[in-house]
Amino acid sequence: MVQATEREQTLQSPKEQALVLWFEDVGIADIPLVGGKNASLGEMIRQLTPKGVNVPTGFATTAYAYRYFIEQAGLEKTLRQLFSDLDVENVKNLRMRGRQARALILNTPFPEELEEAITQAYLKLCDRYGTSAEFCEKLPPEEQEECKRYSSDVDVAVRSSATAEDLPDASFAGQQETYLNVYGVDAVLEACHKCFASIFTDRAISYRTIKGFDHFEVALSVGVQKMVRSDLASSGVMFSIDTETGFKNAALITAAYGLGENVVQGAVNPDEYFVFKPTLKEGFRPILEKRLGSKEIKMIYDVGGGKQTKNVPVPESERGKYAINDDEILTLAKWACIIEDHYSEVRGTNSPMDIEWAKDGLTGELFIVQARPETVQSQKSASVIKNFKLNGTSNILTTGRAVGEMIGAGKARVILDVHRIDEFQPGEVLVTNKTDPDWEPIMKKASAIVTNQGGRTCHAAIIAREMGIPAIVGCGNATGTLKTGQEITVSCSEGEEGRVYDGLVPFEIIETQLDNLPRTRTKILMNVGNPEEAFGLSAIPCDGVGLARLEFIIANHIKAHPLALMNFDTLEDPLVKKEIGELTALYDNKPDFFVDKLAHGIGTIAAAFYPNPVVVRMSDFKSNEYANLLGGKQFEPKEENPMIGWRGASRYYDEKYRAAYGLECIALKRVRDEMGLTNVIPMIPFCRTPDEGRRVLAEMEKYGLKRGENGLQVYVMCEIPNNVILANQFSEVFDGFSIGSNDLTQLTLGLDRDSALVAHLFDERNEGVKEMVRLVIERAKKNNRKIGICGQAPSDYPEFARFLVEQGIDSISLNPDTVLKTMLEIAKTEAEIGG
Numbered sequence: 001m002v003q004a005t006e007r008e009q010t011l012q013s014p015k016e017q018a019l020v021l022w023f024e025d026v027g028i029a030d031i032p033l034v035g036g037k038n039a040s041l042g043e044m045i046r047q048l049t050p051k052g053v054n055v056p057t058g059f060a061t062t063a064y065a066y067r068y069f070i071e072q073a074g075l076e077k078t079l080r081q082l083f084s085d086l087d088v089e090n091v092k093n094l095r096m097r098g099r100q101a102r103a104l105i106l107n108t109p110f111p112e113e114l115e116e117a118i119t120q121a122y123l124k125l126c127d128r129y130g131t132s133a134e135f136c137e138k139l140p141p142e143e144q145e146e147c148k149r150y151s152s153d154v155d156v157a158v159r160s161s162a163t164a165e166d167l168p169d170a171s172f173a174g175q176q177e178t179y180l181n182v183y184g185v186d187a188v189l190e191a192c193h194k195c196f197a198s199i200f201t202d203r204a205i206s207y208r209t210i211k212g213f214d215h216f217e218v219a220l221s222v223g224v225q226k227m228v229r230s231d232l233a234s235s236g237v238m239f240s241i242d243t244e245t246g247f248k249n250a251a252l253i254t255a256a257y258g259l260g261e262n263v264v265q266g267a268v269n270p271d272e273y274f275v276f277k278p279t280l281k282e283g284f285r286p287i288l289e290k291r292l293g294s295k296e297i298k299m300i301y302d303v304g305g306g307k308q309t310k311n312v313p314v315p316e317s318e319r320g321k322y323a324i325n326d327d328e329i330l331t332l333a334k335w336a337c338i339i340e341d342h343y344s345e346v347r348g349t350n351s352p353m354d355i356e357w358a359k360d361g362l363t364g365e366l367f368i369v370q371a372r373p374e375t376v377q378s379q380k381s382a383s384v385i386k387n388f389k390l391n392g393t394s395n396i397l398t399t400g401r402a403v404g405e406m407i408g409a410g411k412a413r414v415i416l417d418v419h420r421i422d423e424f425q426p427g428e429v430l431v432t433n434k435t436d437p438d439w440e441p442i443m444k445k446a447s448a449i450v451t452n453q454g455g456r457t458c459h460a461a462i463i464a465r466e467m468g469i470p471a472i473v474g475c476g477n478a479t480g481t482l483k484t485g486q487e488i489t490v491s492c493s494e495g496e497e498g499r500v501y502d503g504l505v506p507f508e509i510i511e512t513q514l515d516n517l518p519r520t521r522t523k524i525l526m527n528v529g530n531p532e533e534a535f536g537l538s539a540i541p542c543d544g545v546g547l548a549r550l551e552f553i554i555a556n557h558i559k560a561h562p563l564a565l566m567n568f569d570t571l572e573d574p575l576v577k578k579e580i581g582e583l584t585a586l587y588d589n590k591p592d593f594f595v596d597k598l599a600h601g602i603g604t605i606a607a608a609f610y611p612n613p614v615v616v617r618m619s620d621f622k623s624n625e626y627a628n629l630l631g632g633k634q635f636e637p638k639e640e641n642p643m644i645g646w647r648g649a650s651r652y653y654d655e656k657y658r659a660a661y662g663l664e665c666i667a668l669k670r671v672r673d674e675m676g677l678t679n680v681i682p683m684i685p686f687c688r689t690p691d692e693g694r695r696v697l698a699e700m701e702k703y704g705l706k707r708g709e710n711g712l713q714v715y716v717m718c719e720i721p722n723n724v725i726l727a728n729q730f731s732e733v734f735d736g737f738s739i740g741s742n743d744l745t746q747l748t749l750g751l752d753r754d755s756a757l758v759a760h761l762f763d764e765r766n767e768g769v770k771e772m773v774r775l776v777i778e779r780a781k782k783n784n785r786k787i788g789i790c791g792q793a794p795s796d797y798p799e800f801a802r803f804l805v806e807q808g809i810d811s812i813s814l815n816p817d818t819v820l821k822t823m824l825e826i827a828k829t830e831a832e833i834g835g
Contacts, residue, residue, distance in 0.1 A: 019065040019117040023057050023225075028346055034060040035161030035221040040371050047342060053335045054367045057128075058156065058225035059121040061192060063163050065114050066219045069196065073108045076216060079200075083215060088206045091422040091441055101200035106193060115189060122188050122224060126154045129226050139362075143303075153183040155227040155301075157369070158191035160198050163219045177201070180259055181227060181301045181308040188224060195222045203437035210444070228369060231300040231309075232361020234323040235260035236270055237457040238332055239374055240277070240340040241352035243465065244404055244456065244496075246377035247535035248352065249607065250288065251275045251336045254457045255323035257314050258298025260356055260369070266434040266451065266458025267311070269293040269401075269474045271323050275333035276607040279676030286675035287329055288604045289531075290596075292586070293455060295319050320585060324359065331366055332357055339371050352377065376465040385512045385539055388493040394501040397482060400450070400475035402491075402498030403461040405536060407507045408448030408470040409489040412482045429490060431482045435460040443467065448490035450478045450500060472498030495532040512820060517541055518827035522804075523811035525615075526819055527790060530556075531601040534608035537816050541823075544612030544679070545605060546738060546813020547790035550619045550664065553601035555629070558594055559583060562660035564631025565590040576631050583630070591663055598667035599675075606677040613679050615715060615738060615790070615813075618664055620685040622647050643752060648686025648717075653695040665703035672710060683715040683738060688722060693733040707735070715786070719743035724776045731783035737776060738813070741791025745769050764793035765800055777807045786810050798825045805829045 015021065015033060026034050026042035034042070038060040045055045070076055082100055087093045110118075158179040177198035179191040198204065199220040208215055228235075236255040241248050256263050256270040263270050270293040276286035295314050302310040324332075336355055343351040356370040388407040413428040415421060418438045424430065426445040434453040435443065443449060443460075444467050451460050454473035464471035470492045472478075482488060482500065489505040492498045525546030528534055531553065560580050564571060568590045571577040584593040606614045622642035627633050635656075639645040646654075652661040671677050682705070687693045693716060697707060700714070707714055716723065716730055719740030723730060730737070741764045746753040748769050753762050763769075773789075780787035788811035794801040795818040804812055805826055814822050 017064055018062055019068070019114050020059050020061055020121045022059045022121075023055075023223075026060065028343075032163055033062050033064070033221070034223075035063070035163050035219075036372060037159060037161035037370060038221050038223040039161075041223065041225065043342075043346075044339065044368060044371060048338060051338050053338055054365060056226040056228055056367050056369065058125060058223060060161065060224070061114070061118060061222040063219035063221055065117070066196060066199075066221065069108075069111060069114060072111050075104060075108060078104060080216070083205075086205070086209070088209045088441065094202050094206060094441060098200055098202040098205055101205075102197040105197035105200065110189070110193060118189055118192055118224075119185050122154075122156070122185055125156065125224070125226065129154045153185075155181050155183045156188065157223075157225045157227050158182050158188065158195060159223045159225065159370075160195040161221040161223050162199065162204075163221065178261070179308065180261065180299075181231075192222045192224070196220055201437065203440045206441045225369065228358035228367045229360045229362050230358035231259050231298075233359040233364075234258070235356070235358040236263050236323070238336050238355045238357060239352065239457065240336040240355070241374055241377050242274075242535050243374075243377065243461070244402070245536040245539070246380055247538060247608065248350070249277050249610065250535065251277055251280075251333045252456065253329060253332050253336075253357075254293075254455050256293065256295045256298065257318065257323055258300055258311075259309060260358055261309075262297065262299050262311070263455070263457060264356070264459060265436050266454025266460050266473060268295055268297055268455075269453065270295060270455045270457070272455060273329045274604070275329060276603070276610070276675065276677070277333070277337050278610060280330065280333055281337060282676055284674060284676030285326070285330060286603065286607065286677065287326060287600075288607055288675070289600045290322060290329075292320070292322065295323065328359070328366060335366075335368060339368070343371075343373070376462075383513065383515050385514060387510045387512070388491075389508050389510060390489075390491055390493065391506045391508055394489070394503045394505050397488065397500045397502055398450070398472075398475045398478050399500070400472040400478070400498050401454075401456055401461075402494075402496055403456060403464050403471040403473060404468075404492050406468070406470040407489065407491045407493050408446075409504050409507075410447040410487070412450075412484055412486045412488050414479050414482060414484045416479060429488055431478050433479060434458065435463070443469070448472075450475060450482065450490060452476055452478050470498075472500060475500070495530060497532075514541060517820070517823065520823060520826050521830055522809060522826050523788070524819060524823050524826065525613075525788065525790075525811050525813035526609075527795075527813050527815050528605050528608075529553075531604035533816075534605045538608040540816060540819050542609075542612075542819055543811070544609050545614040546788055546811055547683075548602065548605045548614055548616045550598065550602075550617065551621055551625075553598055554619060554621070557601055558597045558629075560594070560630040561626060561632035561635055562591070562594050562663050563635040563657070564629070565594050566659060566663075567635075571631055572634055573631070580630055594663050595667045595670070598664065599670045602667060602680065603671045603675050603677055606671060606680045607675075609679070610677060611679050613681055614677075615681045615683050615788075616668070617683045617685050617717065617790075618648075618652070618661075620648050641752075643754065644747075649684050649688065649692050649696050650686070652684075653692075653699050658699055661699060662703055665700050665705055669704050672712070673704075678711050681713050681715055681736075683717060684734070685717045685740070686719060686743070687716050687730075688720055690726060690729040690733050693730065697733065717743075718776050718787075719747070721747055721772065724772045724779075727776050727779035728783060731780065731785045734785070736786030736788070737780050739773060739776065739787070739789040739791060741769070741773075741789060741793040744772060744791070745793075748772055764791070765797060770803060773804070774807050777804075777809050781808065788813060794822060798822065801825060802829045806833060 023042040028043040031039045182191045238253040242250045253273040254270040256268045262268045272291040274288040279286045297311045340353050352374040354374045410429045414431045421442045424442040429448045430446040431450045449471040451473045489501040523543040526542045527547040529549045529552035587593040623636045624642045627636040651657040713735035715736040716734040717740045718737045745764045751758040790813040794812045795815045
């Protein structure tokens with residue numbers, strides 16, 4: 001060891017020549033000194049701790065220390081010779097060179113000065129975090145001995161931090177090694193040495209070569225950070241942007257039990273939570289979605305074992321619960337906003353962030369343990385929309401979580417062992433259990449990736465996004481279902497569920513330029529039914545949503561009849577009762593399931609287009625459609641003509657259904673009042689008379705939804721001739737009209753639009769239908785009421801859209817695939833008529 005005077009000189013030297021720096025002494029400007037990861041930790045401790053963000057402290061060996069090590073040992077010349085014939089496309093060559101480089105580093109001892117600097121810093125950390133024996137005695141007996149051992153040797157995480165990592169346009173995440181639950185001077189020194197060697201892992205060598213970084217320009221810093229005891233609680237990853245669509249106003253949080261490595265590596269399917277950032281900042285509680293993950297294993301400390309950590313099964317009872325509660329979800333989302341806002345200010349541009357968090361099981365506290373720039377969605381052009389569209393279909397072989405919105409196809413290559421990746425051929429679909437950075441040399445060659453395990457923030461998902469490759473993760477059975485050599489199509493273009501199809505299904509890529517789109521006087525709205533598509537659709541320029549149908553959410557997300565949930569204990573069909581019981585397992589009070597799912601669906605669509613208006617049509621199933629929901633047959637009548645029977649408004653105040661309608665009202669109030677999404681405008685369908693409208697409004701008031709309060713407007717569908725004839729009276733009851741051209745056409749022409757026998761007569765362009773439309777537009781405007789249309793006609797017929805513009809309609813709501821085309825037509829029409 002060096003003398004004390006030399007040690008003091010080493011520890012007190014200027015930043016640029018220090019061997020060790022404390023996190024509190026570095027910031028984001030110090031990436032060249034301590035790497036992106038450590039610089040970011042220091043930045044947060046210094047700047048964000050005062051704002052309530054918890055970050056465990058520690059210290060970092062510096063880039064100078066790494067270069068000092070290389071220089072003192074004379075390693076650079078040897079390493080340069082070693083890499084003179086490097087070929088990263090040749091897996092065997094890459095493995096051999098990587099193994100030789102790592103062995104060279106590991107077999108070269110640290111200089112005494114560096115070893116002493118790390119030792120002293122770790123001992124100082126032990127002094128700071130040392131645990132008292134009294135604290136240990138409060139723990140369960142089986143944990144007391146382990147705690148007392150830690151009371152002198154503090155447990156730390158030892159992480160590599162390259163000086164070129166965590167840049168806004170490149171992610172080196174996972175390229176080097178991380179060691180958890182490291183304690184004792186010798187173990188810390190060994191882990192630091194291994195981190196130095198890991199600058200030459202195969203994946204790091206390959207990644208630097210692909211990204212154009214010189215191997216000897218990049219230096220390595222090692223972060224030594226106090227462990228958060230998430231092995232006794234939970235941890236995860238969060239993004240301050242939607243990772244699939246690039247929607248900037250949502251934070252995505254994932255959570256699983258135990259240490260966070262399993263989430264990062266994709267070894268578990270975690271819970272997922274979405275939070276809407278703008279109204280969160282205003283003090284609301286806008287949790288848009290909560291999805292339960294399987295969370296089958298957790299990583300914990302290997303107490304008394306031969307390793308630092310180990311994986312153990314999670315009890316079934318714990319898997320069926322969310323890993324964190326709502327308050328913790330909201331706290332993490334607030335921290336994501338604080339972190340994103342800070343880095344955006346520092347960088348002078350919007351900077352979405354990729355953040356790792358952990359909950360301490362001993363104290364119950366939440367901590368941020370890493371934060372880096374998100375490097376995929378934030379780099380995409382906002383002026384081009386690229387859509388992938390299947391032009392056929394086939395048998396679905398397996399499904400999982402879609403990563404991105406692309407489609408890929410090719411022959412499957414099932415590989416379960418990373419040591420067999422040299423079998424992979426360019427253009428094949430990689431099918432495996434999960435990936436880690438060791439797989440990256442072949443991932444970039446894949447046409448698509450399919451894994452059994454993992455969630456949207458796992459390694460496979462992150463790399464697939466970065467490389468622009470479609471991926472489906474968390475399939476569960478992909479390696480058993482798919483066979484090597486089998487031709488398959490991997491589709492991520494159909495919502496959040498990714499589907500693997502048998503064979504090569506044809507598809508096309510549609511690119512749309514968004515530059516220089518015209519602005520129209522007529523508001524261009526969009527019809528959106530599926531909440532899973534809302535974030536992606538929000539990228540299409542429009543003025544809001546003219547029709548969000550609750551039927552899609554109820555049929556696909558809830559699946560059960562609301563009265564079956566309200567009368568769960570008296571359900572007559574045991575099979576139905578069992579299925580509903582499984583569907584609502586998280587809920588003791590079954591109607592809460594309906595309210596939660598409906599609020600999440602409405603909230604997601606409202607958030608996607610906030611602050612533009614989102615018109616939500618209350619449920620409009622016909623009785624035969626309601627009967628098809630789980631448990632529905634017990635509560636629905638059999639009608640001869642459900643199309644004009646007990647539907648829409650007539651249900652809402654009926655004694656036999658009003659309680660079920662109350663659930664819709666509760667969900668809507670939660671979206672507006674608790675989530676802060678006051679851009680939601682409820683719309684009443686199939687309202688036959690003004691008096692019926694008043695009765696519906698009275699029902700809504702029972703649940704706190706009163707016109708005029710908190711800016712609440714209520715619209716009515718104009719789809720019955722009486723809505724047109726009595727438009728003046730309806731204007732006294734409602735704030736606006738939306739023309740439903742399908743029902744208005746069938747009821748004006750007196751035909752059943754579901755009957756093939758008279759289908760040839762169904763035409764919204766009929767003069768009688770157009771006169772109805774003209775009249776209601778005229779009367780709505782006379783009464784100073786908003787008037788729009790949400791039916792199919794303007795999407796299908798440009799001439800009908802032109803007619804509407806000529807009549808001075810306020811808004812036209814279109815199917816997503818016709819928005820831009822119709823917008824151009826409307827702009828042209830307005831110019832011609834002087835609009």
